[in-house]
Amino acid sequence: MDGIGDGIGGKxxxxxxxxxxxxxxxxxxxxxxxxxxxxxxxxxxxxxTALRQLVSFQMMNGFAYSHDGVASDLCSERVVGTRAMIVDRYLAGSYVLDPFFDALHRFSADTLLVMRRIAPDRFAETEYFRQHYGATGIVDEIGFILKLRHVDAILSLSRMGAERPFSARDVRTLEDAAPLIRFLAERHWADHRKPGAARTVAAASLSNPALTRRENEIVSLILKGHSSLSIAAVLDLSPNTVKVHRRQIYAKLRISSQAELFHLFLG
Known part of the structure; x- marks a missing residue:
């Protein structure tokens, strides 16, 4: 958006x-x-249409999350690309690895979510990133937290393909507009509810009975994109202890890669 109109009318x-x-x-x-x-x-x-007057983006979509961990489609009518990639696979359970889903429990409602600011340090190396962002061509994403009557939701704007990530100026512009955006969106979707029948995999499914509680916690963090150092910081463990747990997890599950881990839990 910067520079639009430059050179018109003289200077x-x-x-x-x-x-x-x-x-x-x-x-x-x-x-x-x-x-x-x-x-x-x-x-x-x-x-x-209004938001495009503020910043450029290729896709607006949204998902709602009930308090018992069920996701539903809020606003994906104009999703670009294969719906199965962006919506169906997401609702089938992979949403539990979405940094925006985690952010609902970590940030206040007035926070503008910027993916590159909140994602774990190894997020771009995860199988979730490869399947969701790599396959759909999303290069950056910004989200508005919505507090609805029955669920919480996130309305997101994405840049795709050869587009550049959102600039600091874009973020400031959307932060300034966010109170009004949330006000309108929360009123339009105020009565949105989760589906009558559970169509999705609940967050609690990121566990395996063959693993201990601590090992399941580590699996969850690995799949979300945390490095051993980051996991150690989150769980107050030493990095070496995390590495030992990781080896034990892979041995118990008879796997050797994160891709296998992903498919075992969410495949």
Whole structure:
């Protein structure tokens, strides 16, 4: 978004100012339309249109999470790409490895979630990352936490393909707009509920009866993308103790890679 309008009307600075003023007017027009669309099917598209006046992105989607650990589709009608990759596989259980899902329990509702800030240190090396981000081409993601009557939810904006990650300026812009975005979204989706029948794998499924409680905790952190050092810090263990546990886990489960671990728990 930076530099739109540069060179128009003489000096680049003047052109940039005109571009910002135009986007400011369009933002107010479009966000007003979104407000009028609350409770109507067109609300998600109206909100998406308004947000595009602030920052560029390729996809807006959302998921809701009940307090007993069941995920449901909040807003994925316009998902780009293969639905099975982005939505069905996610709802089938892999959402328990999503840093945004973890963030619901770690951050206050007014926090704007930026994936690269909150993801574990080895997140990009995980099987979840390969299957979800690698396969769909998502390069960066920002999320708004929504507190609804029956569930919590996250509405996210993604950049994909050859696009650059969100800049610091993009993040500041969305942080400034976040209170209004949350206000409108929480009213539109206020009565969203989890599916009547449990269609998904509950968070508690990240466990195996062959492992001890501590070993299951370590498995969960490994699958989420934590290194041995990070696991040690989270569980207040020494890095060497974590490595010993890891070897024991792999031996008990008769596996030798994280990909096998992923498929054993979520395959």
């Amino acid at each position: 680049p600075e003047a052109g940039a100012a005109e571009g910002r003023a135009r986007r400011f007017r369009l933002w107010h027009r479009d966000i007003a339309q979104a407000a009028h669309a609350i409770g109507k099917p067109e609300f998600p598209l109206c909100l998406e």
